[in-house]
Amino acid sequence: MEKTRSVDFGALTLKDALDLATLVEEEAKDRYEELGDQMEIHHNPEAATFFRWMRRIESKHEDQLAMRRAELFGTAPRTVRREMIFDIEAPEYDEARAAMTVREALGAALRSEEKAFAFFDAAVSQVRDAAVRALFEELRADEAEHQRLVQAEIDKLPPDPLVRADDEGDEPVAQ
Amino acid sequence: MTTSPTLPTFQAKDFKSDLKPIWCPGCGDFGVVQAIYRALSAVGRPPHEIAFVSGIGCSSRIPGYTTAYGFNSVHGRALPIAQGIKLANPDLLVLVAGGDGDGFSIGGGHVPHAIRRNMDLTYIVMDNQIYGLTKGQLSPTSPKGLKTVTSEYGSLEEAVNPLLYVLAYGANFVAQGTPADMAGLADIIERAIRYPGFSFVNVQSPCVTFGEEEQQVKAHRANMKTLASVGHDATSRIAAMDLAQQYGRTLHTGVFYENPTPPTTMDGLVRERQQAQVGEAKPRARVLERFIQK
Amino acid sequence: MSDLVIGMAGSGGDGIVSAGESLISSAAYEGYYAMMTKSFGSQVRGGESSCRVRLSTERVLNPGGTLDVAVALNWEDFLRFGAELPVSGSTVVIYESKTGVAPDKIPLVGVAPLEVFAVPIGDMAKQAAGSDKAKNTVVLGLISGWFGIPRAGILRGLAKKFARKGEELVKANEKAFELGEAFAREHPLATPRTLDPPTAGQGSKMLTDGNDMCAAASVVAGCEFFGGYPITPSTEIMQFYTREIWKYGGAVIQAEDEIAGVGAALGASFAGTKSMTATSGPGMSLKTEILGLATIAEIPLVVVNVQRGGPSTGLPTKPEQSDLFQAAFSAHGDVLRPVLAPTSVGDTFAVTVAAFNIAEHFQTPVILLSDQEVAQRKEVVDLIDTSRFEIEERRRPNATELENYARFRLTEDGISPISHPGMKGGNYQGAGIEHNEQGNPTASGKIHEKMNEKRFKKLQPLKHRKDLFRVEGNPNAPLALVSWGSIAGVAEEAYGRARAEGLDVKLMVPWLVYPIAEEVFRDFFASVKSGLVVESSYQGQFYRLLRMFTDVPGCVRSFCRSGANPIQPREIVTALRAAAVDLQHNVHQVASQD
Ligand SMILES: Cc1ncc(C[n+]2csc(CCOP(=O)(O)OP(=O)(O)O)c2C)c(N)n1
Numbered sequence A: 001m002e003k004t005r006s007v008d009f010g011a012l013t014l015k016d017a018l019d020l021a022t023l024v025e026e027e028a029k030d031r032y033e034e035l036g037d038q039m040e041i042h043h044n045p046e047a048a049t050f051f052r053w054m055r056r057i058e059s060k061h062e063d064q065l066a067m068r069r070a071e072l073f074g075t076a077p078r079t080v081r082r083e084m085i086f087d088i089e090a091p092e093y094d095e096a097r098a099a100m101t102v103r104e105a106l107g108a109a110l111r112s113e114e115k116a117f118a119f120f121d122a123a124v125s126q127v128r129d130a131a132v133r134a135l136f137e138e139l140r141a142d143e144a145e146h147q148r149l150v151q152a153e154i155d156k157l158p159p160d161p162l163v164r165a166d167d168e169g170d171e172p173v174a175q
Numbered sequence B: 001m002t003t004s005p006t007l008p009t010f011q012a013k014d015f016k017s018d019l020k021p022i023w024c025p026g027c028g029d030f031g032v033v034q035a036i037y038r039a040l041s042a043v044g045r046p047p048h049e050i051a052f053v054s055g056i057g058c059s060s061r062i063p064g065y066t067t068a069y070g071f072n073s074v075h076g077r078a079l080p081i082a083q084g085i086k087l088a089n090p091d092l093l094v095l096v097a098g099g100d101g102d103g104f105s106i107g108g109g110h111v112p113h114a115i116r117r118n119m120d121l122t123y124i125v126m127d128n129q130i131y132g133l134t135k136g137q138l139s140p141t142s143p144k145g146l147k148t149v150t151s152e153y154g155s156l157e158e159a160v161n162p163l164l165y166v167l168a169y170g171a172n173f174v175a176q177g178t179p180a181d182m183a184g185l186a187d188i189i190e191r192a193i194r195y196p197g198f199s200f201v202n203v204q205s206p207c208v209t210f211g212e213e214e215q216q217v218k219a220h221r222a223n224m225k226t227l228a229s230v231g232h233d234a235t236s237r238i239a240a241m242d243l244a245q246q247y248g249r250t251l252h253t254g255v256f257y258e259n260p261t262p263p264t265t266m267d268g269l270v271r272e273r274q275q276a277q278v279g280e281a282k283p284r285a286r287v288l289e290r291f292i293q294k
Numbered sequence C: 001m002s003d004l005v006i007g008m009a010g011s012g013g014d015g016i017v018s019a020g021e022s023l024i025s026s027a028a029y030e031g032y033y034a035m036m037t038k039s040f041g042s043q044v045r046g047g048e049s050s051c052r053v054r055l056s057t058e059r060v061l062n063p064g065g066t067l068d069v070a071v072a073l074n075w076e077d078f079l080r081f082g083a084e085l086p087v088s089g090s091t092v093v094i095y096e097s098k099t100g101v102a103p104d105k106i107p108l109v110g111v112a113p114l115e116v117f118a119v120p121i122g123d124m125a126k127q128a129a130g131s132d133k134a135k136n137t138v139v140l141g142l143i144s145g146w147f148g149i150p151r152a153g154i155l156r157g158l159a160k161k162f163a164r165k166g167e168e169l170v171k172a173n174e175k176a177f178e179l180g181e182a183f184a185r186e187h188p189l190a191t192p193r194t195l196d197p198p199t200a201g202q203g204s205k206m207l208t209d210g211n212d213m214c215a216a217a218s219v220v221a222g223c224e225f226f227g228g229y230p231i232t233p234s235t236e237i238m239q240f241y242t243r244e245i246w247k248y249g250g251a252v253i254q255a256e257d258e259i260a261g262v263g264a265a266l267g268a269s270f271a272g273t274k275s276m277t278a279t280s281g282p283g284m285s286l287k288t289e290i291l292g293l294a295t296i297a298e299i300p301l302v303v304v305n306v307q308r309g310g311p312s313t314g315l316p317t318k319p320e321q322s323d324l325f326q327a328a329f330s331a332h333g334d335v336l337r338p339v340l341a342p343t344s345v346g347d348t349f350a351v352t353v354a355a356f357n358i359a360e361h362f363q364t365p366v367i368l369l370s371d372q373e374v375a376q377r378k379e380v381v382d383l384i385d386t387s388r389f390e391i392e393e394r395r396r397p398n399a400t401e402l403e404n405y406a407r408f409r410l411t412e413d414g415i416s417p418i419s420h421p422g423m424k425g426g427n428y429q430g431a432g433i434e435h436n437e438q439g440n441p442t443a444s445g446k447i448h449e450k451m452n453e454k455r456f457k458k459l460q461p462l463k464h465r466k467d468l469f470r471v472e473g474n475p476n477a478p479l480a481l482v483s484w485g486s487i488a489g490v491a492e493e494a495y496g497r498a499r500a501e502g503l504d505v506k507l508m509v510p511w512l513v514y515p516i517a518e519e520v521f522r523d524f525f526a527s528v529k530s531g532l533v534v535e536s537s538y539q540g541q542f543y544r545l546l547r548m549f550t551d552v553p554g555c556v557r558s559f560c561r562s563g564a565n566p567i568q569p570r571e572i573v574t575a576l577r578a579a580a581v582d583l584q585h586n587v588h589q590v591a592s593q594d
């Protein structure tokens, strides 16, 4: 499905590209925050902790990109908007489940990095500005690196137990 | 902060309230509310000029997650309340939302009348083919044969087809979306809000807790067909009804029908009548004069 | 003679009700007081119909008891209304001679009327108008001629009524009227009776029924929205709105059912517009859920229930006061909902305005518990000086309150400033679910308790509103007469007669029938040893409510009967006499204990 709306990659300037990349990180950050809240509301502190950790990472990426943008373009107005992007690096809502394990949460994060990689990969082939291409190639490489990091975390974990909270937990409550 | 003059006044986040949703993680309704934020930011009306009315159900919690004036009323009665709001103040942007049970079972009788009055409202149904809030009972859109806690051996009734239902009653804007396609969903909702008259959006919004496997986002993504891709002519009600018959079998997304010449709205006509007659308005006390025998 | 009660019956085609309308509008024009009730068979058209018109030089309290004048266009139809058209030894009976019944053989068992006239009404009509359809006009001529009702007003009314249909018809009706008059002149009454001239001048009176008065009052009170569904006997209120409300920038919606009707009204009020709905018992049952929503969401709303005989479809065209329990209690959860009852067309104005003011001030649904009698009878009443009435508006948040706005803020008096869509900074979530001060959902028992307390506390001042009660008579009287709704007019007449007889009785007519104002009733009952609570229901619902919330002296009894069985002043007087005897008995007992 479409990930962006009204973004003309061919005409993207470096400023726009940096703004776009910043927004991608911001979107991911906000989503992790929401997922952390969801997990907390549904009494899943481990997954909540993980999503909040991811939130901090995405926030750091966002800040780094924003800083670069500020150095290069100061406070020149933004023309790309958050409303133009859809779940680029943000895990989809459908990834979450009330009783998900940390391993499953990591799986969601991994798929998000994969999505982001695919996005920048596709974008690289569309952009014309050389500086923008260089930026997107760099970001694509970052996403690949993030994938490796997340995968490493997954590998460290023992396999999920056979019996899941879903099976053992209380039935949902009718309201 | 500097903003470019071309940027709209409201961002999606301006419509997001501080209240944290208590929907089950994974619920389709999360995507729906996101799409609504986007659509509202595109439309550009400030939150305080929006009245968002719902009934009761998981989906009906949705107004509370927006910064609009919300009204989470009683089961099945969102449409009548919304129509009262619209007539009392036609300047408001009025959104109505709820579940399949709310809209097509207990509130089903109100739908035809909302359509024939054609007030400028947008009605969004989060159709998960199940009763979510009360824990998984049969809904009017559950497929025949579905086993639920109230249909232990499979349901014996045909499903209501919400698309055909509203098309048959004469709705002038009818669309279907899914959170599996966020951009598409935001787009449909925006168009529905902009449409001058009663507009209906059926959102296939999965219930991850009680819903069926084939009604989840993953299945949607694998099976959905955009109406554009099948070359559908959205100006033809008949073509729309033809395609709508596949509800429950093929997930078509996009605009089924959009009457290119929107008929007059009841709120518009009411305003006209008021303007025509308000000229004669007298001090209210003189309403009693008709009783004097002179 | 200061008072004249006329009862007439015929088949629908005879236009007997239309004759009654002519009589009462001419009375209003001349400056008399008057009251008119109608009664019909259950056919939509052409069935038997009857009306009672009471004309008086003084305020009319009720439709009156036995008739001074009875008009029968045919006996079958007249007899169908037996209890509603009682004939006695002081009645003048006028009937169509074509019925072939001899004056000494009229089918009124066990009564010998004062005088009986067999009149060729149909023939006279034919002579005047070429058709017996003008029978009703002949009747008007007869009544005017015999009882001295000014002819000018009636002729003026007829001219107005038939003007649209052409001069010829006007002339024919004048002729029919004159033939009636002439007949009366040629056959004078053995005991002449003439209505005294009116004490007030022309143009000093209004003529209307309770439904129209209620609708008009609601407009004066600032209402601009009506949502409803047709049901007898309330529909005229909606009809009034469809004619009038546009002029005031308002709107009306005929909804698909009563739930949608009250839903739309609630929505309009949520949007900041004063609004109302009106219905009768069956519709009231459907509205119940949304009434609860209005209570918890604290949205002002006036709901009119024009009571008819119940349960279920019951007696759709007859009055009864049996929906009081429903008005007070039909709700799930802890609900306190003000219920106001008008007693006449005249006071319907003030009570309706009060209902809106209470709804707006306290942000609550208010039930205006009218009944078929009040709603559909016509009355000639004095002009109303609307400037005497203060119109209240709901409390809106000011700029300071809009900063950090909390819709359900716990205030001293329990009333929180209410915003509405369009008001910047006032955004909130209205809901049926329990909420905190900000309006966010909660399941906290502590907050629930606080909010219940708020919703109950805010209404307490109502119970001290002395203006919502009418109390008359010696404050220390040992005998009490309590009545509400339309039947209160009958009780009031009984009260007057009992006092004239020397009974030491006082009268209480509450407009606020729920919540029960404990203190007001405690004060009222302080001197009371015995008495009656008069109402028109099988259970005596108000009496039971009183007993539930106040200490009603043991000897005060319920005087009640199912609707559609009119209670007469003389029955109440008789019961009061018996209560007075009780009293002596009690006093004696008390004395012997000393
Ligand atoms: C009058 C009434 N009847 C029943 C209910 C219980 N109830 C609440 S929500 C609901 C159905 C919810 O299903 P749906 O409308 O499809 O919404 P969902 O939860 O699936 O989003 C029911 C039966 C109620 N609140 N009020």
Ligand code: SF4
Pocket (backbone or CB within 6 Å): B022, B023, B024, B026, B027, B028, B029, B058, B059, B128, B132, B133, B206, B207, B208, B209, B210
């Ligand atoms: S029960 Fe279903 S519909 Fe309700 S919140 Fe959970 S997933 Fe959503």
Ligand SMILES: [Mg+2]
Pocket (backbone or CB within 6 Å): B057, B099, B100, B101, B126, B127, B128, B129, B130, B131, B132, B139
């Ligand atoms: Mg549902």
